[in-house]
Amino acid sequence: xxxILKSQISQLWKRINQSYExxxxxxxxxxxxxxxxxxxxxxxxxxxxxxxxxxxxxFPQTETYLQFEKNGKKINMESVGGKKEAYVLFGVRPxxxxxxxxxxxxxxxxxxxxxxxxxxxxxIVISMACSDPEETCFCSAFGIDPENAVEGxxxxxxxxxxxxxxxxxxxxxKMFTQSLKDLLKEATExxxxxxxxxxxxxxxxxxxLPLSNIDMKKIDKSMKDLFESSIWEDFSAQCLGCGSCTYxxxxxxxxxxxxxxxxxxxxxxxxWDSCMFSDFTLMAHGNPRKTQKERFRQRFMxxxxxxxxxxxxxxxxxxxxxxxxxxxxxxxxKVIKKLGGEL
Amino acid sequence: MEKIGLKVRARAKxxxxxxEVDEVMGWKKxxxxxxxxxxxxxxxxxxxxxxxxxxxxxxxxxYLIQKQKENKKVGVFxxxxxxxxxxxxxxxxxxxxxxxxxYGLPCVGMVDPEKVKKEGLNKGLLEIKRSKDEITFVTKEGxxxxxxxxxxxxxxLACRYPNPVVYDELLDTEIAREVSEMDxxxxxxxxxxxxxxxxxEYWSNQFSKCIRCNACRNICPACSCEKCVFDNVNAGVxxxxxxxxEEQFFHITRAYHVAGRCVDCGECxxxxxAGIPLDQLNHKIMKxxxxxxxxYDAGVDVSQDAPLVTYKLDDADSFTEHGKGGK
Numbered sequence: 001x002x003x004i005l006k007s008q009i010s011q012l013w014k015r016i017n018q019s020y021e022x023x024x025x026x027x028x029x030x031x032x033x034x035x036x037x038x039x040x041x042x043x044x045x046x047x048x049x050x051x052x053x054x055x056x057x058x059f060p061q062t063e064t065y066l067q068f069e070k071n072g073k074k075i076n077m078e079s080v081g082g083k084k085e086a087y088v089l090f091g092v093r094p095x096x097x098x099x100x101x102x103x104x105x106x107x108x109x110x111x112x113x114x115x116x117x118x119x120x121x122x123x124i125v126i127s128m129a130c131s132d133p134e135e136t137c138f139c140s141a142f143g144i145d146p147e148n149a150v151e152g153x154x155x156x157x158x159x160x161x162x163x164x165x166x167x168x169x170x171x172x173x174k175m176f177t178q179s180l181k182d183l184l185k186e187a188t189e190x191x192x193x194x195x196x197x198x199x200x201x202x203x204x205x206x207x208x209l210p211l212s213n214i215d216m217k218k219i220d221k222s223m224k225d226l227f228e229s230s231i232w233e234d235f236s237a238q239c240l241g242c243g244s245c246t247y248x249x250x251x252x253x254x255x256x257x258x259x260x261x262x263x264x265x266x267x268x269x270x271x272w273d274s275c276m277f278s279d280f281t282l283m284a285h286g287n288p289r290k291t292q293k294e295r296f297r298q299r300f301m302x303x304x305x306x307x308x309x310x311x312x313x314x315x316x317x318x319x320x321x322x323x324x325x326x327x328x329x330x331x332x333x334k335v336i337k338k339l340g341g342e343l
Numbered sequence: 344m345e346k347i348g349l350k351v352r353a354r355a356k357x358x359x360x361x362x363e364v365d366e367v368m369g370w371k372k373x374x375x376x377x378x379x380x381x382x383x384x385x386x387x388x389x390x391x392x393x394x395x396x397x398x399x400x401x402x403x404x405x406y407l408i409q410k411q412k413e414n415k416k417v418g419v420f421x422x423x424x425x426x427x428x429x430x431x432x433x434x435x436x437x438x439x440x441x442x443x444x445x446y447g448l449p450c451v452g453m454v455d456p457e458k459v460k461k462e463g464l465n466k467g468l469l470e471i472k473r474s475k476d477e478i479t480f481v482t483k484e485g486x487x488x489x490x491x492x493x494x495x496x497x498x499x500l501a502c503r504y505p506n507p508v509v510y511d512e513l514l515d516t517e518i519a520r521e522v523s524e525m526d527x528x529x530x531x532x533x534x535x536x537x538x539x540x541x542x543x544e545y546w547s548n549q550f551s552k553c554i555r556c557n558a559c560r561n562i563c564p565a566c567s568c569e570k571c572v573f574d575n576v577n578a579g580v581x582x583x584x585x586x587x588x589e590e591q592f593f594h595i596t597r598a599y600h601v602a603g604r605c606v607d608c609g610e611c612x613x614x615x616x617a618g619i620p621l622d623q624l625n626h627k628i629m630k631x632x633x634x635x636x637x638x639y640d641a642g643v644d645v646s647q648d649a650p651l652v653t654y655k656l657d658d659a660d661s662f663t664e665h666g667k668g669g670k
Contacts, residue, residue: 031552031618051616052554061554061585135375135465210374237409238381242558244616258581271583274556278574327562327614328401329373329380 002166002177002184003191009164012183013037019179020124021087023057025050034089045091045159048134049321053250054096057089058119059103061247062271065115065257069265081270083119088176090126091157094150095139095317097127099250101152105311106253115270124176127153128164130202136320138211138333144317147202158195165195211333216304216314218340223305227297231338236296238330243274245322245331251303251315254280275299300335344473347448348395350514351420354446356390364418364444366410368403369393376468377456381406395420397454397473400496402608404429405564407438416442420514422450423504427606427642428564430509434645435604437567447510449518451475452492452499459494498609498622501527508643527607528630530623546591546624552617553590555583559611559621565601565641572596594624602628603651606642635659 004012016022022037027044034054037043065081092100100120107116130137130146139146149156154173158165165187168174177184187195206212219226246252256273260266273280275298281289289295307315316332323331337343355367371382371392379398383406384390402425410417421429426447432438454473459465470481478494480487492500505518534542557573560566573582573593581589598621607629611621632639636650636659654662 029552029618051618062583234383237383237406240558240561242561242614243556244558244614247554247556248616256583258584260581260584261579269584271581271585272555273583277557277583279576282576323374323378325616327558327610329378333374334380 001187001192001195003160003163003187004166004184005163007162008183009043012180013043014039015180015183016088016090019086021085022090023054023087024090034092045128045164048093048130048132048137049319049324052248053099053319053321054089054092055099055103055250055253057087058100058123059107059116059253059272062269063115064267064269066268067265068268081115083115083122086122086124088124088126091128092125092153093130093319094127094144094146094148095137095319096250097125097150097152098139098142098144098317099319100125102251102307102311102313102315102317103253104152105313124154124172125152126155126157126173129156129158129198131159131198133202133205133209134320135210136323137206137209138214138318138320140206140209140212141214141216141318141336142314142316145203146206147199158198160191160194160198163191165191211318211320214318214333214336215340216336218342219304219336221339223309226305226339227301229339231335232293232297235330235335235338236291236293238328239276239292239296240328241276241278241292241295242327243276244325244327246274246276246299247272248321248325250317250319250321252299275302300332300339303332304336304339344396347515348393351395351446351448352390352393354512354514355384355393355418356387358418358444359385359387359390363416365415367393367418368406368410369420370395370399370401370403372396376465376470377454377459383410395448397452397471397478398456399448400453400613402428402562402564402610404432404438405562405567407432407443408567411438411442416444418444418446420446420448421507421510422448423506423508424450424498424502424606424608426507426509427504428608430642430645431564431604431606432567434642434649435565435567445507445510445512447507447513449506449513449515450502451505451518451520452495452502454478454494455496455499458496462494496609496613498613501609503527503607503640504643509645528626530620531627531630534623534627547587549619550590550594551587552619553585553594554617555585555590555593556616557582558614558616559619560597562610562614563601564606564608564610565604566597594619594621598624598628601625603632603639603649604641605629 013022017037023034024037025032025044025047026035027042031051032044032047033051034057063081066077066079068075068077107113133146149169154170156167156169166184168177254273255270257270259268275295280295281287289298303315323333355369358364358367366383366385368383370379372394373380377398381401381403403419404425407417433440454471464480467482468480472479476490476492478489503522505520572578573580605625609622632650639650
């Protein structure tokens with residue numbers, strides 16, 4: 001285990017920035033989001049839930065694939081997507097790290113999404129344990145330990161107040177740590193003990209969270225029964241049909257492919273889609289999901305039933321962003337509890 | 344507010360029992376201290392779920408559009424700001440007044456959960472109770488009272504209509520609040536002082552935060568088009584592209600489309616997950632309308648002509664100087 005004093009942390013950012021693009025929670029106009037670090041930026045390592053999830057870094061909201069231009073009867077096309085620069089993603093919370101793994105299940109399976117793969121391969125993911133889980137956190141319902149290094153991180157860190165403890169987890173993480181050896185000091189025995197203490201504290205806090213009682217096993221009806229449940233009618237009537245929940249969500253990954261049509265030239269781009277929108281799954285023949293009820297149901301069936309059927313794990317990590325962001329407070333927890341017969 | 348809560352439940356129960364209405368729209372308490380969400384009830388026994396507290400911020404009037412498509416007569420609880428939105432929906436011919444019974448709720452202001460969190464008062468918080476401007480924080484350890492409006496939404500601090508401007512029954516005595524008309528346009532001053540380049544930069548920066556979720560549009564009582572142009576796949580706009588040009592196009596189009604119809608309820612700003620001060624843009628347009636066409640307050644008086652759909656011979660813009668040979 002290594003450590004670095006918080007008073008020296010800006011040197012770490014500078015150093016990383018020499019060889020990598022550094023994405024880190026940065027506060028701007030009262031909102032904190034993962035952004036590319038520049039000297040003078042206000043880094044915020046306290047915040048648990050960045051306003052939007054860091055998903056945007058590994059799966060950009062809008063990404064141009066190719067540019068095209070008509071030249072007489074010919075069309076010139078140039079592939080422009082993907083990620084060329086190596087980058088470091090620092091301070092990702094365990095729930096958000098797990099969301100990356102969930103996206104991997106979709107994009108890295110055959111047929112592999114090459115732009116996504118390239119982006120994932122270029123990145124080093126450094127997690128930070130959640131010293132102070134919040135009331136809207138329910139990652140434990142999905143077996144995520146916010147005090148530990150979760151699968152998929154290259155380096156795990158713990159915020160000890162005046163210093164940060166650092167532990168490489170993968171080969172990539174070890175090499176990266178090695179490259180910073182003059183900045184990272186060896187952690188002492190006391191440091192390691194303090195870390196164990198912190199982990200125990202976190203465990204205790206998680207047990208006492210208001211949502212710690214969520215039990216996914218209560219959703220035990222058949223897919224058909226869940227699909228035909230009457231709850232979709234009620235909830236979808238209250239839902240505004242905006243895309244806040246889907247766009248702040250770390251696990252939503254539906255996308256659309258569109259063109260910027262400039263007449264003789266243009267760009268083909270991929271962008272996040274939202275099942276809340278009326279043109280979601282719109283095809284030449286029409287739309288199989290005609291009303292908000294079908295679209296609303298899709299969001300929750302996808303995360304709680306279809307995805308688990310396909311990949312063996314729920315497609316929610318309990319970050320709680322949807323709870324905080326829904327303008328009318330119709331969120332994942334209400335749906336889980338209702339589907340499980342609790343509300 | 345607790346006493347009025349009793350009245351809310353009693354009135355809803357009575358209305359459903361007597362079949363005065365088919366459905367009642369109100370608010371229900373959820374998981375957390377700030378978690379209140381809209382509910383539509385059809386059975387008298389469900390009325391026990393209804394609440395009236397410092398988090399009933401959602402305006403229920405826009406849901407009436409859908410309810411009336413289902414041919415339902417609906418009872419609805421409306422605050423002052425909600426009633427302005429209701430009137431605007433009436434004026435835009437989106438709802439039928441005869442199919443609605445309005446239970447008016449004078450409102451002292453709603454509590455902004457973000458402000459509570461900022462003060463760190465959310466730790467272990469179980470409930471917030473409000474009596475006029477006295478806020479009681481209930482935790483496991485006990486109760487703490489704070490007097491003042493420091494936790495009110497900014498939009499509530501600038502509220503001009505704490506009492507509903509339209510209702511069938513009023514469930515509480517009217518509230519008197521001193522409000523300065525100029526306060527609501529204070530945020531415009533800074534913008535008006537900027538040069539054109541600075542303004543462009545300011546708004547470019549704001550709109551670049553947009554995550555294209557459409558929450559501002561969907562919550563807005565003035566955004567009630569059957570099919571929004573930004574949902575029309577044949578319109579040639581890329582409403583899902585998170586790029587500056589499309590984001591700016593969306594917000595500017597929306598601001599102009601609600602110009603003269605925006606009731607200044609501030610909901611767009613409240614729900615924006617990216618923190619874009621959309622009300623500032625609306626305020627600028629309102630202020631301009633007031634200066635150009637005389638004072639107008641959308642949503643207050645349904646019989647008043649709306650400035651942007653009315654032409655007078657002495658109009659601020661005669662429209663005669665444009666076109667060929669003109670300006």
